[in-house]
Amino acid sequence: MAGKRLLMLVGxxxxxxxxxxxxxxxxxxxxxxxxxCPDKKKDQTIKTAIHDFEGDQTYTEKPGHRFTLNADFDSVDESSYDGLVIAGGRGPEYIRLNQRVLEITRHFADADKPIAAICHGAQVLAAADVIRGKRLSAYPACAPEVRLAGGEYADIGMDEAVTDGKLVSAPA
Incomplete structure (x- = not known):
């Protein structure tokens, strides 16, 4: 298979x-x-976090790495990409507030291009209103958002993924 051109939304x-x-x-x-990442340019960085499960009701958050962006958000031409990857963690909770992020996400759904969403990435899909009638997974705390957006939440293992058409999703 020839390599594809993929867009990855991060925050x-x-x-x-x-x-x-x-x-x-x-x-x-x-x-x-x-x-x-919205409001960032190529060669700028985002801070990542490492979520750790230590017996509390939810995960704790530790500092991760500085991840260097390799493209400008403002220059994205979504029609030139073959697929979309939406990373999880806390980034989706605020990048979903960006209207351009939602437009980009809707383009991939409307064009029936592959979309992969990990963990809290489902928050972007829900905000873009592209999961109605779809079966998908996410971090369990996102299950209400998936259901409210008309999706069917798949309660699967943290090491599993689920597909529905060209949508691939996983809780972690």
């Missing part, structure tokens, strides 16, 4: 492993991945 305090690992793995297998 400050996105989950480190949900940004770094997909970016590196997709690049390693031959895809061109452009990581962008």
């Amino acid at each position: 400050d305090f996105g989950e480190d492993y949900e940004i770094m690992v997909p970016f590196q793995a997709l690049t390693m297998v031959g895809h061109e991945v452009h990581a962008v």
Whole structure:
């Protein structure tokens, strides 16, 4: 399979492993991945966070890495990409407030292009209103948002993923 051109939406305090690992793995297998963040330009960085489960009601958050963006958000032409990756962590809770993020997300859904959403990435999908009638997973705390947006929440293992058409989603 020839490498594809993928757009990755990220934000400050996105989950480190949900940004770094997909970016590196997709690049390693031959895809061109452009990581962008609203209000940031190529070569700027975002701060990532590492979520750790230590027996509390929710995860704790530790400092991650500085992840360098390799494309400008303001220059994104979504029609030139083959697929979309939405990283999880806390980033989605605020990038979903950006209307351009929602437009980009709707483009991929309307064009029936592949979309991968990890963890809290479902918050972007819900805000873009593109999950109505779809089965997807997310971090369990996002289940109410998935349901309120008309999606069917798939309660699966943290090491599993679910697909519905060209939508691939996972809780972690």
